[in-house]
Amino acid sequence: MAVPKKKTSKSKRDQRKATWKRKAALxxxxxxxxxxxxxxxxxxxxxxxxPEEEE
Structure with a gap:
């Protein structure tokens, strides 16, 4: 039987976002x-x- 997943905490979400932004900035x-x-x-x-220079 299907069971709902646990909610991701705000700190974990923010940590993932910070990692993504750090990679993009680099x-x-x-x-x-x-x-x-x-x-x-x-x-x-x-x-x-x-471009080749012609003489």
């Missing part, structure tokens, strides 16, 4: 750092096509 920080690195032209961990 990924956003990494993306911003990579973007800045690409713009300076000194990035070594990211390969992207360079």
């Amino acid at each position: 990924q956003a920080q990494r993306a911003l750092s990579l973007g800045k690195s690409v713009l300076t032209g000194r990035s070594t961990g990211f390969v992207y096509p360079q």
Whole structure:
């Protein structure tokens, strides 16, 4: 016979949400750092096509 699940506590819910937000913030920080690195032209961990200059 089906039994209802126990209610999740507010602290457990908030803890899960905080973990999710922390992961998202870390990924956003990494993306911003990579973007800045690409713009300076000194990035070594990211390969992207360079426009060829004609002489």
